Amino acid sequence: EAGxxxxxxxxxIEKRQSVAFxxxxxxxxxxxxxxxxxxxxxxxxxxxxxxxxxxxDSQLPKDRFSAERLKGVDSTLKIQPxxxxxxxxxxxxxxxxxxxEAFFGQGTRLTVV
Amino acid sequence: xxxxxxxxxPFNVPEGATVAFNCTYSNSASxxxxxxxxxxxxxxxxxxxxxxxxxxxxxxxAQLNRASQYISLLxxxxxxxxxxxxxxxxxxxxxxxxxxxxxRLKVLA
Numbered sequence: 687e688a689g690x691x692x693x694x695x696x697x698x699i700e701k702r703q704s705v706a707f708x709x710x711x712x713x714x715x716x717x718x719x720x721x722x723x724x725x726x727x728x729x730x731x732x733x734x735x736x737x738x739x740x741x742x743d744s745q746l747p748k749d750r751f752s753a754e755r756l757k758g759v760d761s762t763l764k765i766q767p768x769x770x771x772x773x774x775x776x777x778x779x780x781x782x783x784x785x786x787e788a789f790f791g792q793g794t795r796l797t798v799v
Numbered sequence: 800x801x802x803x804x805x806x807x808x809p810f811n812v813p814e815g816a817t818v819a820f821n822c823t824y825s826n827s828a829s830x831x832x833x834x835x836x837x838x839x840x841x842x843x844x845x846x847x848x849x850x851x852x853x854x855x856x857x858x859x860x861a862q863l864n865r866a867s868q869y870i871s872l873l874x875x876x877x878x879x880x881x882x883x884x885x886x887x888x889x890x891x892x893x894x895x896x897x898x899x900x901x902x903r904l905k906v907l908a
Contacts, residue, residue, distance in 0.1 A: 719896065728803075728886055728898035729843065742895050777842060784894035785831050790842040 688712065692778050692791035700799055704766035707794045711759070711780030717741075719788065720753055720763050721777040729777055735761065736784070768798045800825050805887050805899035813907050816877050820885055820902045823869045828892025832863055834872050835886040837901065843886055846872075877906045 691710040699705050711718050716737050721729035732751065734741040737758040746753065750769070755761040765772055775795050779788040805822045812818045824832075832849035847854065849861040849870050860873040870889075874881055884901040891897045 717894075721898075726900075728805075728900040731895055731897065734895050742893070779896075781896075785890065787833060787845045787848065788888075788896055790844070792842050 690778055690780055690789055690791035692776075692794055694794055695792065696795045696797075698797045698799060699768055701770055702767040704764065705768055705796065706762050706764045707776050707778075707796075709761045709763070709778030709791060711761070711778070712782075712789055715780035715782050715789075716758070717781045717784055718755055718761050719779040719781075720761070721779065723775045723777055723793070725774075732763070765796075768796075770798050772796060773798045801899075802826060802891055802897045803887055803889055803899040805902050807900055807902060809903040809905055811905045811907055812877055814877055814879060816906075817873065817875050818877055818904065819871055819873045820887075820904075821869050821871050822887030822899055822902075823867075824887075824889045824891070825868070826889070826892045827865075827868060829868075829889040830892065831890040831896075832861075832870050833888040833896075834859075834861055834870075835888055835898075837884045837886055839883075843898075846885070874904075877904075879906050879908060882906045 718735045720732045723729045733743040735755040753763045775793040777793045778791045834846040835843040836846045837843040853862045858875045886901045887899040
């Protein structure tokens, strides 16, 4: 079974630029999550999708972050404009259902300079 | 109060030692509980789910105490390869998986 795929693995941008991350969850997994992990901290949930609908985006800074999951499969997370404090690893995870274990992609390491 | 709280450590233990981590959660409606392991610069990976009756997987034992709202992880006969960060996860009663900050473990030769 293929795992959660994310790209790019690394990204360096200047502040105020925009950036987008892509995630392809495990086939058949209805629930998809985007997490932000700052060095030394646990993953922080940004947004949760159930199929192509948003279940929770209460922690998403909506003035600069946006996410979509068209057709209930792939998802993209965008930051525009980026700030220095957005430097983190962005992890995508998926679950078969809302109570089963989450599988993570390798993450995208973003550095904003 | 944070939804999920863990002692960040680090816990430095000798090989062969037994070590235990606790994690407290604030939402009594939480239903699902997990321990994840995260190696340096890697993604979190499931170590074990935590069931109401407690469960064991080799050297690892997980317990759930609903009355006190905490889960625990016990590692027996620690190996060097157990060195990692251990993340506590609950669904917070709302099917969104909330992570603790993680507890760092370093097993020393």
